[in-house]
Amino acid sequence: MRTLVNDEKKRVTIYNVAKEAGVSLATVSRVINDSDVVREDTKKKVQEAIIKLGYKPNAVAQGLALKKTTSISLVIPDSSFTYIGKVINGLLDVAKIYKYNITLHTSTSGVNEMHEIIDNVIKNRADGLILYNDAFSPQELQTLSDYHIPMVYLGTRFSNDMICSVFINYYEPVHDMVADYLNRGIEDIVIIDDRKNPSSVEQMVKATEDAFKEQGKTFDGLIRIPDSYHSSYDFLTRYFSSHKHQLIITYRDSQAIAVLNTCSENGIKIPEETELVCVKDSRYTEMVRPQISSFVTPSYDAGALAMRIMTKMLNGDKITDKEFELNTLYKPRSTTK
């Protein structure tokens, strides 16, 4: 019975090539890895045989023999694709250069699920693990490193024997921005919480608190989304129909857009009456009207850098600096004066 399954059309093996070229497998192995010195003419013979037979080295067998798979696992929170697209592109582009494969995993429930995922990573003998997440604590990361697999963490500052990190420091830029507002006498500032990005929000809050403190004031404008709202969008549209502030700071674009819409529906003029800053930039912050002021970050570079670091770790290169901070640039648009 004919099925759709790979009809066992035997793939050609290194052995076939050896025979075709009239050499031993060792020699074939040598030319495909161009290790050692193989005489020019035998090398050529082998290469011809390879082409003639359409031979493709079996990475699985190589993986077994070498005890490494040249594949690395990428774990991202599910439903974060809008943001993470560019990161992945960066990752993938440099992975391609170094001939690494990326296998994709998503996690919903934080670290618990991570152990399960790492199990999988171990089973599949991935060489390393790249973690994109904004919600892991140092302790949690520490436990992960017990697995002894090289990791790079795209999130917050952290590092140890097995883990390097790439992160964006929002502290400085937010601090400076808030300080600037305070200097101009604008003090009614609120930050919208974002449960999906706790550590970014934490930075934003800390930065704001400090800026207030430096002026002898105290900040208590963190607006939390009640657990009863599974969508922060819903909450925000409700909240802002009856509250008004001078400056609203959000992390995610969808939250900023929610604010935009609600204000507009309630006749609150942006930026005249209320200013709005969305910390995390996205395609949509500049697509909507008015365009939303935000901090532009080099997402592609973050991905590329993470992957580059990973290859270094895997090479056994000595890594002097294990924590990589990326810069962000404030881009005022139309939601601020």
Next chain:
Amino acid sequence: MRTLVNDEKKRVTIYNVAKEAGVSLATVSRVINDSDVVREDTKKKVQEAIIKLGYKPNAVAQGLALKKTTSISLVIPDSSFTYIGKVINGLLDVAKIYKYNITLHTSTSGVNEMHEIIDNVIKNRADGLILYNDAFSPQELQTLSDYHIPMVYLGTRFSNDMICSVFINYYEPVHDMVADYLNRGIEDIVIIDDRKNPSSVEQMVKATEDAFKEQGKTFDGLIRIPDSYHSSYDFLTRYFSSHKHQLIITYRDSQAIAVLNTCSENGIKIPEETELVCVKDSRYTEMVRPQISSFVTPSYDAGALAMRIMTKMLNGDKITDKEFELNTLYKPRSTTK
């Protein structure tokens, strides 16, 4: 010298387990695959040894022995993450159920690059290939199937020995919508071309042409983005500052948003003077104001279905139907009357 690299902390092998449990590897193999009948008590012994040693089967070795890797490759156009997020989630969720791994590839330049990617797929002995793309012609797909690897194509209707497809048929819904407009005397209809989604646009155009034809009219409202514009957004803002139509149909959300913005900037009222439909729905079509009418499609399901079909193919299950059409639902919002 201590490096970050996996310090060869020898992973425990099936052999260690066998020794610990006082049985042969064959037996261990049997219990981990719970194939054959193993006596209850020896099974238990083995399982205890497995737990005690923290043994995790090496998927690479299994892959070599079994000649299958339980991993499938996913190829998507780069920078399509906004749309494809849900699809990937669907894919990943059912992949997890069947214990398949997904390795990720992106392609920019269409089919040429595909051959390169498939090379990689072969090297890595992925069991199958899932292709998300809106730009492959039947001929191109046909060449791909020469590689004899099971594929499911998320794009347009197509199938043969090695390929199944999952697709959304926009013909009917667009046809009906256009016919409806024509019936109401609205004939000044344009469709914005989208080079990244040629086959969807083709469907939209065909549907519209047919609807016109049925009324004894001819449609020639396809607006192409000149090659000189690398961003259709730029072109659209320019074009619509000096053109006005009764109904504008776009495929992508960003195009629709461009139209929205430009019309607003030029004082053209939507939907009063111009109506706007964005065929492909996204988070943002309902986030912007006015919310954009569009066709809602079950993206998550598309991904899940694709993966499910893949597992069937890989199982050698007889597949009677190889082409799966998904429904789409017209969701009128605020850009249409």
Next chain:
DNA sequence: CTGAAAGCGCTAACAC
């Protein structure tokens, strides 16, 4: 029901 042994395709000493 369980063990011995061959083999999956390739790499890496070690000889020649």
Next chain:
DNA sequence: GTGTTAGCGCTTTCAG
């Protein structure tokens, strides 16, 4: 330079 051989960790006949 090139061939021989012993693994890499697991599955699977084939005996027992």
